[in-house]
Structures are given as structure tokens and as C-alpha cells.
Amino acid sequence: MKYRLATLAAIIAAHAAPVSAATDAITFSGFGTLGAVLTHSDDLQFRRVGVEAPGTQSVDFAPDTVLGVQTNFRLGDSAEAVLQVLSRETPKNTYTPRASLAFLSYSLSPESTLRAGRLRLPTFMLSDSMLISYAHPWVRPPVEVYGLSPFSDLDGIDFFYRRRIKDVDVELHPYLGRSQLDIVQTGHSSLSHLRGLNIGLSSGALTLHAGYARARLDMRWGDPFTSRLLDALQSAPGGEHIIAKMQGSDAATSFTSAGFQWDGERWLLIGEYAARRAAAFANSAYGWHLTVGRHIGPFTPYLKLARTIQTSPIISDQLSAGQPALQRFNASRNGAQRSFGAGLRWDLRHDAAFKMEFARTHTDNDSWGAFFPVHHLTRVSDRTINTLSVSIDVVF
Secondary structure, eight states, X not given: OOOOTTHHHHHXXXXXXXXXXXXXXXXXXXXXXXXXXXXXXXTEEEOOTTTSOOOSSSEEOTTTOEEEEEEEEEETTTEEEEEEEEEOOOTTSOOOOEEEEEEEEXXXXXXXXXXXXXXXXOXXXXXXXXXXXXXXXXXXXXXXXXXXXXOOEEXXXXXXXXXXXXXXXXXXXXXXXEEEEEOSTTOEEEEEEEEEEEEEEEXXXXXXXXXXXXXXXXXXXXXXXXXXXXXXXXXXXXXXXXXXXXXXXXXXXXXXXXXXXXXXXXXXXXXXXXXXXXXXXXXXXXXXXXXXXXXXXXXXXXXXXXXXXXXXXXXXXXXXXXXXXXXXXHHHTOOOEEEEEEEEEEEEETTXXXXXXXXXXXXXXXXXXXXXXXXXXXXOSSOEEEEEEEEEEEEO
16 A cells, blocks of 8 residues: 555545536545544643543543545636545534634646645645544644644635656646634634645655745743733733743744655654744744555554754743743743654555554653643653554545
């Protein structure tokens, strides 16, 4: 089984069911994952920041379980409307279905396409297929990279220009718009004045990606700990300056990513680098991952190495020195960690796969990484945590 960047389009095309044999004006498709992650430490829970609410049980189904259905409406030879509805646990602990895609597409020429509406925000190499776990070898994309930007929606417009030059397929993908994200409890975040450009090259088994985006970040925290901290800072000397670093509006933010994928007949190699820089409200950090797999019939065993490193905290070390509450706030927003994982993908049939992955993760000294404490006194930083993840992925 090969996992190319075009997997999303292939899945939709291969599994779309026409309304009648005489027409393919309306097609339907879907995907789903039933996943579970077990954390060996009873006082910690695995979390995907901006994706789901922190769990309360040692076995958590929320981080990876998802169900999505999609309808494509052909509007003549050049136009198409797409609607995708998705249900999964949100940071506010609800499962309310929402429109994850809702856009109009128009082909200006065989090489160029213009789209407008709700699109996928293409921050990373695999953003377009990130929700379809079946398209990837892992149970989930490495959080050390893909956790750097939990924003998934792009409300705006984008443009694709594709051209083949000799043996190389070239794709240019500029985009602009805005994005919104719910945070745990009553928190909310958004990106405005968002604009970016992705460049993709593919030839045979090799795919290359590079991308850059800039935006203005708005942030409002709503969890109980941060709300109490903000209230206390209101009356503290110099508190207003610290609050302005923690939340507010119009902070300059940028994202950079670069990656490659080699998916040959026998070997699979995937690597990616990403960096986030924020003037306020979020820390600045970069991450990378490298995956090596081997195709053996329906099985793909793999090894994965990943790392996230913080380059600057939300509140400077000078301001947070000797202030446990400020240090806790910084650590809880810092995903710095390193991990090593071993996994297996088993293609049960052409439209279903079973996956299992064991990972050993060590959080940095001033970081919670991808974990959340069950009790507020639990130490999360500078710990080694083992996790076991399993999933069944389907497309239809």
C-alpha cells in the first residue's frame, strides 16, 4: 500500500458512489477512524491540543476517533461544489457535526483551479489528508510537527497551478483568508490576514513540499487555571504587561514547513520540518520527524523519530522567574518533547486498515509536551511516558 500526497483525491474518486448509473453529477464518499490511546501513567493523559478535550480515563478514544462524509456536486464541465461534514470530540467536549469543507471550485484551465469557501488550511505537507487516517502509515501524524498549528480550517480562497516539466509535476498553491479554533472550556483563537504559499514537486516515488504562511493571531484563554491567573495579574504590579503577552489581539505569527516523502515498492521514507514564530500569545517552536517503513505484502512496519524544541516561551524567563503560576502557564503551552515509536499498519482490505503504535516520549524540563495532568499537582515536565495507540481506519 502506498501513501502518496494524492491519496485524499484517490480515496474520494475511488470510493465515490454516483446517484445513478447514468450520471455522476452527485457523488458521496466518507471516512472513519475508531482509535484508542493508552497512557501507562495513571496521573497523565495524552492530548492533542486544539483537537480534543483532555481525557479523564487511562484509555482515551477521543484523540483519533472521527467520522466524516463528503458530497461532491458537479456543476457543469468546469465547476464543482464540495461539502464535507465531520464529527469528532472538540476542545469543548462536544461531538456536534460541523462543516469541515464547504467550497466552490472552478477550473480556469486544465492546469489551474480556483476555490472559495471553507477549505483545508495547508500548513503542513499532509494537511489535505490529515483527517483521513487511512491515508497515512501512522495512527496519527506526529504531534511533534503537526501539533505546532492545530488550525485546520481556511475560510477564504486558494488557487492551484499544476504543470508537468519533463518528468516532474510542479504545483503552486497560494491561499488567503482566516481561521478559527475553539480552545478548552470557553477559550477561542483565530488567525486573520492569513496568506501563504505552498510549492510541491513530485516525480515517481518522490514528493517534495515547502510552505510559508503569515497571519495575525488573536487569543482568549478560558480554562479555570488561566482565568484565575489573569484575574490575579489584573491587580499585580506589572501585571498588565504580562497579560498582554498571554492573550489579546493582532500578534504577528508565521509558519514554515518543508518535507519529503519517498514511497517505493518496498520502502517508505517520510520526513518533515515545521516552525512556528509568534510575537505573543503562543510560544515559538520548531519540530521535525522522520519515519522509515517497509512494505511487506499487506503489512507496513515502521520506526519513527520526532522532536519539538521551544525557541521562546510566551512569558519571558525574566518575568516568570520565581513565579510558579507563570512557569506552570508557560509549561502547559509548551509542547517540547522527543519521542521514538515503532508501529505496524495492516491493510485488512482495499478500504480498511488496522494500525498499532508504541511510543516512548520524554518531555522537556519546562514542558508538558503532548500530555495533561490528571491532578493539578502532578509533575509533567522532564518525564518519560509510554503510550500504546491502536486504530481501525476505513474509507467508503
